[in-house]
Amino acid sequence: MNRGAETREAILDHALRLASEVGLEGLTIGQLAGALELSKSGLFAHFGSKDELQVQVLNHAARRFTEIVVRPALAAPRGVARLQAIFERWVRWPREAPLPGGCIFVQAASELDDRPGAPRDRLVALQREWLATLARVVRGAQELGELRGDLDAEQLAFELYGIMLSCNHAMRLLRDRHAVERARRAFDRLVEAGRRPPA
């Protein structure tokens, strides 16, 4: 790896942590440079613009997310077990990334939803991908007969992500220590309802 690529990696690492706390907008080049003992201009030269820095932070986060959440979950056996694995990994991922300010995608979603530009476009693509991944795992469980075949996989993905968002809200804003427990119960109920034949 180039010398430049190394420091760029270090920058993105720190930027990711920082952005989870203060947001992608709250991220400032001066503070980031100060924390890494670099000059503002030196750090800036790696990216050329703040938008590009934000895009690369999102890409960096996506790589981490794949490593920490998606790939290990794909090691679990297909079906509901894999769905459960992906859920459990998601809950832990801010701790393992580590992202002291919580999931950066949730954070960025609020920040970017009304701000057109490259960072928003990138985030939208990543979140669509994530929902598609959830739906794919659901379909895997359907093909195995563990979940009803007439379920709308995208609908289930929508609802699963809702549980995760509520969990995030309860943990990060309300500091509710039972948030994960609540989310787990909701997840189990949702999956259980998907097993039963329709009434």
Place this chain on the structure above:
Amino acid sequence: MNRGAETREAILDHALRLASEVGLEGLTIGQLAGALELSKSGLFAHFGSKDELQVQVLNHAARRFTEIVVRPALAAPRGVARLQAIFERWVRWPREAPLPGGCIFVQAASELDDRPGAPRDRLVALQREWLATLARVVRGAQELGELRGDLDAEQLAFELYGIMLSCNHAMRLLRDRHAVERARRAFDRLVEAGRRPPA
């Protein structure tokens, strides 16, 4: 109403709309003053600090929320009907407030969750209140026998809010035109599951 109270109301009105788009942090006193054709210092004098402005914007939003969502829903008959009313009102409320940038509480939750201070404290109190309201309506339905008595009302409130958060995410970030439809289906399924006796 005092002259001062009138302009303060006008300020908060505009600030609320603006904050829904750019966030409570993105709100700047200069821009707000410019939009209202006031001087920065003249506007500032009404609040004394930006934190206080943010707190008052949150309070203003809470008043609106009560008028638009909670109070009309309380006019619906107790039970599941009222729960449905509160859900439908919630979906529409950014359009009716109007909040062109979507629900300000969801927006603020991400912004403030890692920033201690008066605005955060106020938001936490408001969101706890909101979840408590949801739980109270659920309990109303339980007392009427429309929902199972052994359900955990707070758990159901947690899951209901999750559906709303996922709806918000799909609408605002993904620009998904079927978000409300998805949310409605999730809501119906959740309530329906609450009607049935346990398996």
Place this chain on the structure above:
DNA sequence: GCGTAGAACGAACGGTCGTTCTATTTTCTT
């Protein structure tokens, strides 16, 4: 009509923002 309190103003403060230069140092290639 006058005096006074509150409301709004305009200018300025020190700071920080993202960005743009130029110059210097470090790293890589040959």
Place this chain on the structure above:
DNA sequence: AAGAAAATAGAACGACCGTTCGTTCTACGC
């Protein structure tokens, strides 16, 4: 070892930030 290329530094920029200050305007009780 030499020369090209990449990486970093440092100073400066215009813009805007929240905030302060002293002044001016406006409305209303006497």
